[in-house]
Amino acid sequence: MMNLLRLIGGRTASAPVARERLQILLAHERGLRGQPELLGLLRAEILAVVSRHVVLDPEKVVVRMERGKHVSTLEVDIEVPNGFERSLAAAS
Amino acid sequence: MAKVLVVTSGKGGVGKTTSTAALGAALAQMGEKVAVIDFDVGLRNLDLVMGAERRVVFDLINVVQGVAKLSQALIRDKRLENLWLLPASQTRDKDALTDEGVGRVIADLRANFDWILCDSPAGIERGATLAMRYADEAIIVTNPEVSSVRDSDRIIGMLDSKTVKAERGERVEKHVLITRYDSARAARGEMLAIDDILEILATPLLGIIPESQDVLRASNVGSPVTLNNAASAPARAYMDAVRRLMGETVSMMVPVERKGLMNRLLRRRAA
Numbered sequence: 001m002m003n004l005l006r007l008i009g010g011r012t013a014s015a016p017v018a019r020e021r022l023q024i025l026l027a028h029e030r031g032l033r034g035q036p037e038l039l040g041l042l043r044a045e046i047l048a049v050v051s052r053h054v055v056l057d058p059e060k061v062v063v064r065m066e067r068g069k070h071v072s073t074l075e076v077d078i079e080v081p082n083g084f085e086r087s088l089a090a091a092s
Numbered sequence: 093m094a095k096v097l098v099v100t101s102g103k104g105g106v107g108k109t110t111s112t113a114a115l116g117a118a119l120a121q122m123g124e125k126v127a128v129i130d131f132d133v134g135l136r137n138l139d140l141v142m143g144a145e146r147r148v149v150f151d152l153i154n155v156v157q158g159v160a161k162l163s164q165a166l167i168r169d170k171r172l173e174n175l176w177l178l179p180a181s182q183t184r185d186k187d188a189l190t191d192e193g194v195g196r197v198i199a200d201l202r203a204n205f206d207w208i209l210c211d212s213p214a215g216i217e218r219g220a221t222l223a224m225r226y227a228d229e230a231i232i233v234t235n236p237e238v239s240s241v242r243d244s245d246r247i248i249g250m251l252d253s254k255t256v257k258a259e260r261g262e263r264v265e266k267h268v269l270i271t272r273y274d275s276a277r278a279a280r281g282e283m284l285a286i287d288d289i290l291e292i293l294a295t296p297l298l299g300i301i302p303e304s305q306d307v308l309r310a311s312n313v314g315s316p317v318t319l320n321n322a323a324s325a326p327a328r329a330y331m332d333a334v335r336r337l338m339g340e341t342v343s344m345m346v347p348v349e350r351k352g353l354m355n356r357l358l359r360r361r362a363a
Contacts, residue, residue: 013281018238019288026245026292033249 031072039063046076054080094202097209097337098227100251102243104214106235107271110307110317112211113141114327115231117316118334120175124206127166129178129197131223132213133189136180142169143314144177153181156193162200171319176205186219198226216250224255229265229337231298235272236284244268244293267298269333274303275346299333300346301326 043063050056060079065072099112109132116128129152130138139145144167150160155178162178169175178197181188201208212223224230230251234244251264258264270286277283290297301307306324310317318327332342 015278015281015284015288018284019292022238022241022284022292025242029242029245030249 039065042074042076046078050078056080094205095207095229096198096202096227097207097229097231098212098224098251099209099231099233100212100220100224100247101214101233101240102216102220102247103235103240106233106240107301107307108214108233109137109141109211110311111231111233111269111271111301111330112138112209113316114310114318114330115334115337116175116207116209117142117169117172118318118327118330119207119209119337120169120172121318121331122334122338123174124338125174125204126207126209127176127178127201127205128209128211129201129223130180130211131189131219132211133180133184133186133219134182135213136182138211139167139177139179140314141311142177142316144169144179145314148179151179151181152197153184153188155197156189162197171315186213186217186222189218189222191222191225194222195226216246220247221250221254224251224264226256227251227264228257229267231267231269232293232295233269233271234289234293236270236274236278236286236289238284241284241289241292248293248295266295267337268293268295269298269301271301272303273300273346297344298336299329300344301329301333302346 043061046063047056047058047061050061056078062075062077064075064077066075097115099108099115101108109130112128116126120126128138128142130136131152132138133153136151139148147167150165152165154160155162155165165178167177167179169177178201198208210223210227213219224247232244232247232251234240248266251266252258255264268290270289273286274283278285286297286300302325304324304326306321307317307326310320313320317324318330321327322331329346332344335342
C-alpha cells in the first residue's frame with residue numbers, strides 16, 4: 001500500500017520515519033527523567049557507606065545507569081588506592 | 093463538583109489558547125458555568141481570541157496580590173452569560189505569580205463554577221507549572237509533528253510529578269487533543285497518524301481538530317470557533333470533545349470541511 005502511494009505520489013512517506021525517530025528519542029528521554037537526582041543520591045550514599053571503612057577519593061566514585069529495553073543496569077565504579085585499609089585494628 | 097482543567101502543550105503555537113476559548117465556550121453553550129484563566133503572564137492573548145481585549149481592567153496578578161477582588165477581575169462574555177474570563181497581566185512578569193496565590197484563586201473559583209479552564213503558557217517554566225499545579229484533568233494539545241509530540245511527552249511527565257494531585261499520589265486525568273490535523277496528508281503518509289501519536293504518548297484521545305480556515309477566521313473576529321461558526325468542522329470537533337469531557341460516549345471521527353463552491357463564496361463574503 002505504502003509502495004503504491006509512493007508510486008502515485010512520487011514521494012517517500014515521511015511519517016513512518018517521524019514515528020520511529022520519536023519512539024527512539026522518547027524512550028531515551030523518559031529514561032533520563034528524574035535520573036540526575038537519583039544518581040546523585042546513590043553516589044552520595046554509596047560514598048558515605050564505603051568511606052566508613054575505606055579512605056576514598058570522592059572523585060573516583062562513578063555511578064552510572066544504562067537503560068536497556070527490558071532491564072537497566074546500575075554500574076558502580078570505585079577506585080581504591082593500594083594500602084587502602086583504614087586501620088580498623090588501630091581504631092578498635 | 094467543580095473541575096479544574098489545564099490546557100497545556102510545552103510547545104508554543106499549537107493551539108492552546110484557541111482550544112481553551114473554543115472548549116470554554118462549548119461547555120458554556122451546553123449550559124455549564126465556566127471560567128477560563130489566562131496564565132500567560134506578560135503575553136496574554138486569551139482576551140483577544142475571546143474578543144474581550146478592551147474590557148480588561150484587573151487581572152490574575154491583581155487578584156493573586158490582593159489588589160483586586162476576583163469578582164472585579166472576572167469578565168463576563170457578551171454572548172454567553174455562563175462564560176467568564178480571568179485575564180493575565182500584560183505588564184508584569186510570571187514571577188509575580190505565587191503558588192499559594194494561584195491556589196487561593198482556584199479554590200475561590202471552584203466554589204462558583206462548574207469548570208475552570210487554565211490556559212497554560214508555552215514552555216516548562218513557572219507560568220506553565222502553576223497553570224497545571226491545581227488541575228484535576230489535563231488537555232495536552234498536540235500537533236501531528238515531531239517537536240510537538242516530543243514536548244507533549246515532556247509535559248505528560250510533569251503532570252505526573254509536579255501537580256498537587258501527583259504529589260498526593262493521585263493521578264491527573266490526561267487527554268490528548270490533536271489540532272491542525274490534515275487527514276489527506278496523514279493518509280498519504282506525510283503526517284504522523286493519530287494512532288502513532290496516541291501509541292507514542294500512551295494517553296487517550298479527547299478529539300481531533302482538523303486544520304481549517306474557520307479557526308483563523310474566528311480568532312480574527314475575537315469569537316471562539318464554536319460560537320463563530322458552530323457548523324464548521326473544527327467547531328463540531330470541539331463540541332464532540334466537550335461531550336466526551338462531560339462523560340458522553342461520542343464516536344471519534346475527523347469532521348471534514350463541506351466544500352461546496354457556493355458555500356465557499358458565501359463564507360468568504362461573510363468573513
